Amino acid sequence: MYQNGGTIKSLLDKVQEKNLVLPAIQREFVWKPEQICSLFDSLLQGYPIGTFLYWKIKPENRNAYQFYEFVQNYHQRDASHCPRLIDIPEHEFVAVLDGQQRVSSLNIGLNGSYHQKIAGKWWSSDDAFPEKLLYLNLLGEPNLDEGTEYDFQFLTKEKAKNSNNTAHWFLVSRIMTEDLDDLTDELDEFIDDKSLVKIARNNIRLLFRTIHDKPLISYYEEENQSLERVLSIFIRMNSGGTPLSYSDLLLSIAVAQWSNLDAREEIHSLVDELNSIGDGFAYSKDLVLKAGLMLSDIGSVGFKVENFNKTNMEKLESNWEAIRDSLRLATSLLASFGFNGQNLRADSAILPIAYFLHFHKRTNEYLSKSQYATDRENLRLWLVKSLLKASGIWGSGLDTLLTGIRAVIQKSDGKVFPVEKIEAFMTSRGKSLKFEEEEIEELAELEYGNKRTYALLSVLFSGFDFSHHFHVDHIYPKSLFSKKLLRQEGLNEEQIDKYQILVNSLANLQLLEGTINNEKRQKMPADWYKLIWPDETARNLHLERQAITYLPESLLDFEQFCFQRKETLISRINQVLNQS
Template sequence: MYQAGGTIKDLLTKVEQHDYILPAIQREFVWKPEQICQLFDSLLQGYPFGTFLFWKIKSTHQREYQFYDFMRHYHQRDRVHCEKLDLIGEQDRVAVLDGQQRMTALNIGLRGSYSWKTQGKWWSSPDAFIERRLYLNLLVAGEVEGGARYDFRFLSEEEAARQDHEHHWFLVSRIMAIDIDELTDELDDIELDKESRKIARNTLRLLHRTIHLQDKISYYEESEQSLEKVLNIFIRMNSGGTALSYSDLLLSIAVAQWSKLDAREEIHKLVDELNQIGDGFNFSKDLVLKAGLMLCDIGSVGFKVENFSKENMAKLEENWEPIRKALQLAVNLLASFGFNGYNLGADSALLPIAYYLFRRELGDSYLTRSEYAADKQDLRGWLIRSVLKQSGIWGSGLDTLLTTLRSKIKEHGQHGFPLTEINTAMTERGKSLRFEEEELQTLVELDYGNRRTFALLSLLFPGHDFSRHFHVDHIFPKGRFTRAQLKKAGISDEGQIDEWCQMANCLPNLQLLEGSLNNEKREKLPHEWYAMMWPDPAARANHLQLQAIHTLPESLLGFAEFYQERRETLLGRLRHVLQTPQV
C-alpha cells in the first residue's frame, strides 16, 4: 500500500538528518545537469513526480550492511562517489531502493552544486571545474524549448550576475530557508515593468508552494529485513528503467560479507587507479568485480547470486591485495603495448592476462626483465589478434570463454603463456584467431578513426617502444585532401576527388608516429618531411623500407600509385602475420 510522504522540503530534511540513506546496492548518481533542470520544470508544471520504494531498516540490523549519504555537491573529477556513512543512534532508518536519482537531483538543486569540466580545459587544471548552482529565470513562464515552461539552469555565480530585462536569475536553494514574502519583496528593488514583476512574483510563489506546501511524495515501504528479498524487489523495480548492472546488486553482498575491508570503497578506488594508468582507460567496476571472480577461481565467472556466497566473498577479500596487484600489472602491460581506453576496444581481453599474471605471481619486474621478453611478445600477439576480431571473440558467450581460458591457463601456464592450448580451445569454441582472406581485405582498409587501427599497425610495425605515446598519423597529410587543395594540385574530376579523400583516411596512408614527431610533421608532404628527419639517403631508405614504403612521390599527384603499392605490401604482411598460426 502506497503512503503519503509529505513535501519536498520534508524529504530533504530527512536526507540531511540521515533518516533517508542509500544502501550499497544503489549505483552512483548519473543524472546530467539538464535532467535535473527538467525535473524541476516538471514539478512546477504539476506533472506527477513518481513514487518511491523505501526499505525500513531496524536499528538492530543496520550494522549488517553498509550505507551511504546522498550526493550534495557533485564534482565530475573529484567527487563522483557517495560518501560512506557511519550510523550512530538507535533509531530506525529508511534506505531508498527506488528514487535515488530523483532525490539526489532535488538535493543538488535545492541544497548543493554541480561542477563539470569546462570545454577546452585540461582535467588537471584547477579552473577546469567551475562550481555551478541551480538558478531559475523568474522572467520566463511560457514555452522555453522541448516542452519546458520554466528556465532552470546551472550557472556560476559570475554567470548568474548577468541580469537584464529578459533575465533575472534566482538562486533556487534560497527558497528552502527564506520567507516567501521577504523574497517577493526583493523584487520591488529591481527595475521591472508591471507585467514582468507579476510573472516573477507568480513564478517565485509557485516554486515556494511546490517545495514547501504541496504533498508531492508518495512511497511504498518494505519492512522485511532479509537482504535476499530486498534484492529481488530491487531488481524487479529497476528492470524497466536504465539498465541495472548486476554488479551494483552483488557488490552489496560483498560489502555486507567482507569483514576487514570495504568492498565498495576498494573496488571504486581500484577502478580509479586502473583508469589513470598510461594514457587512461575506461574500465568499470563490473570488469573489476568479474576479475575478482575469475582470479579467485569462483564458479563460472558470471554475475550469479550463487557465486557471491559468504565463502566465496571471504576468498575474494583474502586475495584482494594480490588481485589488485595483478590487475595493475596487467593494465601497465597493456599501456606498454600502446593501448588505452580508446584503442583497446575489448576490455574483457584484460581478464585472461590478469589471471595469467596472478597464477604465476609475477610482479613489476615482468615489465622490464629481458627473460620475459618472449613471453610478453606471445601475450601481445594474442591480445592484438583478439582485439582485431573483437566482435567475434569478446561478444556472446563471454563468461563461458573466460572460464575455458582460465582452465587452460591454470593447467598449462606455469612457465609461460600457453598460446597453443589457448588457441586450440578458442578454435574449438568457434572463436579462432586465424584470419580469412575476406577479413584481411577489410582490415587493410581500416580507417583513421577505427579503434582497431592502432592495434593493426602495431602488429605490422612491432619495432617501437609503444609506451612512448605513439599515435596513428597520416603519411600524406589529411589537410592536403580538401577539394580546394586537390584542385590546386591538378585533380579536377569530382569522383576522383571524393575517392582520394576517402583513401587518405585508410590504412595504406597511415603510420605510427611518436607524439613529438607528429607535432613537427604537420602539413609537410612526406618526401619533404622524411628528407628533413633522415637527411642521410641510406638511413632514409632503410627507414622507409621498415615503414613498408618502397617509393615516395614528390608530388600529391603520385598519391594513388603510392596508395595501391603500399596497400599490396601491407596486405602481404597481413597474410604472413595473421594467416600463420600463432604458436
C-alpha cells in the same frame, strides 16, 4: 503503508542533516545531466516523481551496517562515488532503498554541481571537467520533440551570463536560500520587455512553490532491522527495472556477505585505481566483479545468483588482495602496450591475461625483465588479434569463452602464456584468430578514429616503446585537405571528395609520439622527414619501417601514394597476423 514525506526542501534538509542516507547495498549515482533536467521539468509540469522506499535504522543498529551520503558535487573523474558516512547520527535515521537517483539529482540540482568530461579531452586534464550548475531559462519555450515544457540545462557560470530577451538563465540553487520577492524584483534590471518579465516571474514563483510548498514526497517505510530482509526487498524492488544492472544487485549480495572487507569500497576504489593507470582506462565495476569470479575460480564466471552464495563470496574476499594485484599488473601491461580507455576496444580482453598472471603468480618483474620479453610480445600479438576480429571475440558467449580459456591456462605449465592452446580452444568455440583474405582487406580499410586502428598499427610497425604517448597520426596532415587548399592544387570536386575520404584511411596513418606529432602539423611529409631525419640512410630506414615506399612531394599524387601504401599494408597485415 504509504506516508506523506513533505516538500522537496524538507527532503533535502534531511539529506544535509544526514538524517536521510544510503545503505551500502545501494549502487552508485548514474544519472546523466539530461535525466536530472528531465526530473526538474516533470516537477514543474506537475507530474508525479514516484514513491520512495525508506528503511528506518534504529539507534542500536547504527554501527551494524555501512552507510553513505548522497552525491552533491558530482565529478566524473574525482568524485563519482557516494562519500562514506563518517558521523553516523546517534538517533533514529532513514536509509533510502529506492529513490537514490532522484534524491541525488535533486541534491545536485538544488545544492551542488556536475562535472562531466568534455569529449575529446584527456582524462588527466582538469580542464576536461568544467564545473556546471543547473539553470532554468525563465524565457524558454516548450520543446515539443522532447516533450519538455521548461528549459533546464547544466551550464558553466560563464555560459550562463549569456542572457538576453530570448534566454534569461536563472541559477536554480538560489531558490533554496533567497527570498522570493527579491528574486522576482531583480528581473526588471535584466529584462527590458515587461511581458517577458511577467513570464519570468511566473516561472520563478512556480519553481519556488514546487520546491518549498508542495507536498510532493511520498514514501513506504520498512522497519525490520534484518539486512537479509532488506536485501530481499531491495532486489525485488529493483530487479524489474532495466536501469539497474543485474551485477548491481549481485554486488549488493557481496556487500552483505563480506565480513572483514567493505566490498563496495574495495571494488569501487580498485576501479578508480585501474582507470588511473597509464593514459587512463574506462573499466566498470562489472568488469572487476567478473574478474573476481574468474580469478577466484568461481563457477562459470557468469553473473548468476548461484555464483554469489556465501561460500563463493568468502572465497572472493579471501583472495581479494591477490586478485587486486593481478588486475593492477595486467592493466599496467596493457598500458605498456599503448592501450588506454580510448583505444581498447573490449575491456573483457584483459581477463584471460589477468588470470594467467594470477594463476601462475607473476609479479611486477613480468613487466620489464628481459627473460619475459618474448612471452610479452606473443601475448601482445594474441591480444591485438582478438581485438581486431570484426565479429567481436569478446561479445556474445563471453562467459563460456572465459571459462574455457581459464581451464586451458590451469592446464598449462605456466612458463609462457599458452597462446597456441588458447587459440585452438577459441577456434573450437567458433572464435578463430585466423584472418581470411576478406578480413585483411577490411582491416586495410580501417579509418582514423576506429578503435581497432591503433591496435592494428601497433603490431604492423615494430620497435616502438609504447609506454610513451603514441598517437595515431596522419602522414599527410589533415589540415592540408580543406576544400579551399585542394582547389588551389587544381583538383576538381570529385577528386576533392575522394581525397577527403582518403586522408583518414589507414593508408595515410602511422603511429607517432605525441610530442613529435605536435611539431609536425601542416608540414608536407617529405619536408618534415628530411628535417627530422637529415641522414638519408636513417630516413629511408624509418620510412621502410613505416611501410612508406613512395612519398610524393605534391598533393596531386596523394591518391597514388595511398594506393601503393595500402598494397604494402595488406601484405604486412597478412604476414603479421597470420605469421606467413
